[in-house]
Each structure stands twice: as C-alpha cells, then as structure tokens.
Amino acid sequence: MARRDRLNEKTFCPTCLIQRPARAKHDPTLKRCVRRFDHYCPFVATVVGERNYRYFYAFLVFCVLAISLHLILVLPLVRLCDDLQGKYVCLFPAKHAPVFIGTILAILHDVWIACMLIMHSSLVCTDQTTYEQMHGKEGDECSSGNCRKVLDPPPLTED
Numbered sequence: 001m002a003r004r005d006r007l008n009e010k011t012f013c014p015t016c017l018i019q020r021p022a023r024a025k026h027d028p029t030l031k032r033c034v035r036r037f038d039h040y041c042p043f044v045a046t047v048v049g050e051r052n053y054r055y056f057y058a059f060l061v062f063c064v065l066a067i068s069l070h071l072i073l074v075l076p077l078v079r080l081c082d083d084l085q086g087k088y089v090c091l092f093p094a095k096h097a098p099v100f101i102g103t104i105l106a107i108l109h110d111v112w113i114a115c116m117l118i119m120h121s122s123l124v125c126t127d128q129t130t131y132e133q134m135h136g137k138e139g140d141e142c143s144s145g146n147c148r149k150v151l152d153p154p155p156l157t158e159d
Contacts, residue, residue, distance in 0.1 A: 025131060040111040052149045057124065060117040067110040074103055124150045 013020045013033050020026075025037035027047045036050035048056045077099075123130065125140030127146040133139070140146055 023129070023132075035150050036129060037131050039131060052152055054153075057117075057120055057151060060113060060120060063113045064101070064110060064117055067113065070106055071110060072105075074099070 009079070011020055012018075013024075013026050015026050015028075015031075016033050018033065020033055021035050023036045024033045026032070027034050027037065027040070030039060030047055034047050034049040035051070038048040038053055038056075039079060040046075041048050041056060044056060044059060046052070061098035120130075122142075124147050125142040127150060128137065
C-alpha cells in the first residue's frame with residue numbers, strides 16, 4: 001500500500017492497521033473503525049454508525065411520540081387557576097407541583113428531541129452523517145432512495 005501511495009489517513013487507519021472502509025472513522029471509545037460513523041450518543045451510550053443508525057432514528061421517533069402522548073393526556077389536567085362561578089380560584093395545589101414540573105420538563109425535552117429528529121430526518125434524506133455535516137461535506141439531493149439506503153442498509157460484506 002505504501003508503494004502505491006495509499007497509506008494516508010483517509011484510506012488507512014493507523015490505530016487498527018487496516019484499510020479503512022469508505023465513510024468510516026476510528027472511534028477511540030470502541031477502539032475500532034466504525035462504518036458510516038455518525039456520532040457518539042451519550043443517551044444510548046454507544047457510537048451511532050451504519051449498523052445501528054436506524055435504531056437510533058427509531059429511538060428519536062418513539063421518544064417524540066411518547067412524550068407528545070404524555071403531553072396530550074396531561075396538559076388538559078394542568079391548570080394553575082380558573083374562574084369558577086365568578087371567583088378566581090387556584091386549582092393547582094402544592095401537592096401537584098411534581099406533575100406541573102414534570103410537564104414543563106416534558107415540553108422542554110419534546111422540543112429539543114423533535115429538533116434532533118428533524119435534523120436527522122434531513123441528514124437521512126440527503127444521505128449525510130452528523131460527522132460529515134459538521135465537517136462541511138455536501139449531501140446528495142433529497143430522495144426516497146437515500147432514506148431507504150440509510151434506514152435499511154444492505155447486509156455487511158467483508159472489505
């Protein structure tokens with residue numbers, strides 16, 4: 001490989017001492033190269049790459065759905081004060097404060113996880129990874145073929 005000038009960091013991993021697959025990056029946490037490296041996710045405590053990206057994406061979808069369902073069910077019950085029979089009465093006693101605080105936190109989490117889902121949907125559509133986007137690589141045109149390729153990758157073959 002050295003004679004053919006193929007020994008550079010884009011095609012060869014100096015840590016693993018292997019020819020690096022296309023779009024792979026060495027991850028020091030796993031101590032190996034990860035195909036289609038996207039990012040390290042502290043919420044699932046692993047690297048997100050080619051083999052588990054669709055599960056990470058499903059995790060985001062289900063988080064948004066579950067929190068949204070919680071909010072749909074709980075928000076009608078959360079009222080601080082109401083006008084009953086011409087009197088302004090507080091209906092939210094202190095004993096229900098954990099429900100109120102939990103609902104506020106659910107709203108905050110739903111918003112930022114939904115933002116992550118929107119960003120990752122854009123990445124899926126253009127066949128990009130978070131790592132590639134952060135390093136300025138342009139994505140493809142948005143297409144259903146890209147979505148299929150990213151969310152339902154073909155079985156792995158040896159390089």
